[in-house]
Amino acid sequence: MIRFDRVAKRYPSGREALAELTLEVAKGEMVFLTGHSGAGKSTALKLIALIERPSRGQILVEGRSIAGIGRRGIPAYRRNIGMVFQDHKLLHDRPIWDNVALPLVICGTPRREVDRRVRAALDQVGLSGREKSVPIELSTGEQQRVGIARAIVGKPPLVIADEPTGNLDPDLALEIMRLFKRFNDVGVTVVVASHDLHLIEQIGARRIALVAGRLAGAAGE
Numbered sequence: 599m600i601r602f603d604r605v606a607k608r609y610p611s612g613r614e615a616l617a618e619l620t621l622e623v624a625k626g627e628m629v630f631l632t633g634h635s636g637a638g639k640s641t642a643l644k645l646i647a648l649i650e651r652p653s654r655g656q657i658l659v660e661g662r663s664i665a666g667i668g669r670r671g672i673p674a675y676r677r678n679i680g681m682v683f684q685d686h687k688l689l690h691d692r693p694i695w696d697n698v699a700l701p702l703v704i705c706g707t708p709r710r711e712v713d714r715r716v717r718a719a720l721d722q723v724g725l726s727g728r729e730k731s732v733p734i735e736l737s738t739g740e741q742q743r744v745g746i747a748r749a750i751v752g753k754p755p756l757v758i759a760d761e762p763t764g765n766l767d768p769d770l771a772l773e774i775m776r777l778f779k780r781f782n783d784v785g786v787t788v789v790v791a792s793h794d795l796h797l798i799e800q801i802g803a804r805r806i807a808l809v810a811g812r813l814a815g816a817a818g819e
């Protein structure tokens with residue numbers, strides 16, 4: 599599903615965030631990307647999402663090099679990726695329905711279909727019937743679940759999440775991680791970046807550990 603072949607990323611500041619990173623995530627697999635702050639987890643996810651481009655090396659997604667996807671191809675490419683961030687960037691003055699429906703509305707999905715999918719997505723994250731609430735009426739954990747519903751509403755085959763439990767207390771964090779595990783159980787490929795090893799241990803999925811932009815244990819560590 600995802601293959602990094604000797605990928606390096608140097609930011610304009612000169613900072614080398616990733617170096618010689620080679621990894622593979624199989625279709626239908628769930629993987630945790632771990633490592634201390636600054637290890638390169640977010641950068642790796644941004645490269646997958648085409649938010650950033652590698653300085654060297656190649657990234658394949660579904661067998662295709664994503665280097666050839668230009669600006670105009672990015673929206674179509676991203677429709678196949680559900681993205682979840684710690685800061686869920688909800689529209690705070692708009693109902694949950696609007697927030698979750700957004701990706702479908704943008705690409706012109708018929709209203710009835712949007713309605714059906716929004717309800718299904720909210721049901722999956724345990725927020726059935728909350729369509730009309732606004733984010734400010736929800737707890738932090740519930741808001742994070744709205745962000746997750748928005749990420750999966752288009753039924754993407756791949757979900758990437760960057761520290762999705764960063765500001766949640768341990769019980770809620772575990773609940774969110776289990777939610778990702780459930781998506782994976784029904785065939786979605788899931789890549790979650792997290793530095794919380796204790797939490798990760800409770801889920802049971804392969805780990806890819808990064809140290810200073812390289813695989814832990816790779817030469818030079």
Ligand SMILES: Nc1ncnc2c1ncn2[C@@H]1O[C@H](COP(=O)(O)OP(=O)(O)O)[C@@H](O)[C@H]1O
Pocket residue numbers: 609610611613614615633634635636637638639640641642
């Ligand atoms: N936009 C950026 N510009 C310059 N340096 C960056 C940028 N984003 C990240 N970095 C640097 O790249 C390294 C890896 O960062 P990041 O991928 O965010 O790691 P992590 O998510 O594991 O904490 C860090 O040294 C960080 O300071």
Ligand SMILES: [Mg+2]
Pocket residue numbers: 639640641760761
């Ligand atoms: Mg990060």
